[in-house]
Amino acid sequence: MDVVHRLAGLYPDLRVFQTNHAIKVRKLYHDVMRIVADAIAENMNDFNQLAQSQNVNEHLIRIGVLYDLVYGNLHTGEWHAVPVEEREVFTILSYFRILYSLLCARESSESIKNAIYIADIGIMLGAKVFFDCKGMDKDLLTEVASVLSSAKQLENQNEPPLKRIKIDSDDTQDVTCEIPCLHRPTLEYFGSEHYDKSEPALLRGIIDDWPAMQKWHDLEYLVGLAGERTVPVEIGSQYSSDDWSQRLVKFRDFIVTNLTETSKDGPDDQNGVKRAYLAQHELFDQIPELRKDIFVPDYIGRTDVSPRIKAWLGPKGTISPLHTDPSHNLLCQVFGSKTIILASPGDTLNLYPHEHFILNNTSQVDAKHLDFDRFPLAREVRFRQLVLRRGDILYIPPGWWHYVESLEPSFSVSFWFD
Incomplete structure (x- = not known):
């Protein structure tokens, strides 16, 4: 559970729970996210116990249902009209989905690869959610993706090298530059x-x-x-x-x-x-x-x-x-x-x-x-x-x-x- 421990170490103080309007007014959002967040907080010292419990699969299903709901909300209407708090919710759900997916799959190679994809979708569609790291605010999903990529990179060391980049010789030396x-x-x-x-x-x-x-x-x-x-x-x-x-x-x-x-x-x-x-x-x-x-x-x-x-x-x-x-x-x-x-x-x-x-x-x-x-x-x-x-x-x-x-x-x- 090394990767899960590293990701849990990024666990945000979730100020967004107090400041995010969508979480405040939507009971489904609040209840699901509070349940899965509390389970992570209570098992910081032993994630193996959480991984072996029946609750871990139930929590992942809850996250998945809410994730799909919010994803649909992000794609309803024009993008610029999507409230930032809805995108923050998507970011936090992406984080929890990654943690619980890795717990259920025991950090298999495939689960780490899928988790990187979830993180990137969260970065592209969500809004930045920051956590405190030694007095500095850092973006949650960006750090999550870096941890996951480092873990995956170790697995890829034995892959064959790529062909060199193909850059042609420059045959445009006589083109005049028509600006200063x-x-x-x-x-x-x-x-x-x-x-x-x-x-x-x-x-x-x-x-x-x-x-x-x-x-x-x-x-x-x-x-x-x-x-x-x-x-x-x-x-x-x-x-x-x-x-x-x-x-x-x-x-x-x-x-x-x-x-x-x-x-x-x-x-x-x-x-x-x-x-x-x-x-x-x-x-x-x-x-x-x-x-x-x-x-x-x-x-x-x-x-x-x-x-x-x-x-x-x-x-x-x-x-x-x-x-x-x-x-x-x-x-x-x-x-x-x-x-x-x-x-x-x-x-x-x-x-x-x-x-x-x-x-x-x-x-x-x-x-x-x-x-x-x-x-x-x-x-x-x-x-x-x-x-x-x-x-x-x-x-x-x-x-x-x-x-x-x-x-x-x-x-x-x-x-x-x-």
Whole structure:
């Protein structure tokens, strides 16, 4: 019961029981969660006794029924309208479901694998619930997932090594960079000439000291940290296309299928399975061990000390169509290269944004293959092209249109800030 003991050591003081409105007013929530919480608290010194009792299966059934009920509530209506207290309840239920599943299965290899999946779903759908760890607040499910992943990693040590990452030679050396290219500009210069003026720039010499620049080429390193974790990926040519969809996959399976030498360059593999793209995902909140390999560039601290950090990982040929974002963006290239095409906010009307509210930040114009017969106003647009290479940072001001295409397997990190 070593893993259960470690997870129980994270046992939160459950301030949420006193502060969460849903638990206060919904008797079913309160009664089920109090019963299973008390059973854990009463058996802290001997979980074997709890594991052997008849109550453990009954508690797991109670948790499962309530978990399914809350999961359904999270998927009713629009996501932004889901109350945060309902998501907190889902987080706590995920924690208890993991504990009781491991107790019932006596920490079998399969139960640990399933528990990692439950933790990741809880991280993605739930709200953060903190517990006190030596005077510091830590996120419950993030710590749970780290403990489980460490246990699973020990089992995976004898697995065969992955094929090396497949990165092609760069044949884009003659592509002209059509925006200013700056080597480690001062904060003052960047602020006055680019941030304040909303002018894009290519920055170099900023992230050379990131541990990620050396470590993330090693697929064994990435899989060792996150192989059993579940992540959302995009399937299809690009998110504005009819063939686009999303799927949850194991990080290891995503790596093997899309980034190793066994992967194909085309959009589909030999079985017709479409290539996947881990795009705009908060991977570093989910897996803090990877967060330690990157540092927030100083240029962000001028206006925002808490940027939103997103991961972009995928094979050659992944595309983000011409679109805009409302925040400042530092797009940092860790490995691989990307073609970027930019257009200013002043050209918005000439770029034919989609009319549907979900896609109204996305252009109907294919910036790579311009069709002036369909979109004649695009003739008036000044498009600016560049190639983003390993170690480069692209500053994209708010409202600037940008098209992004990976020229080879690529890992990028975005810092969105205000």
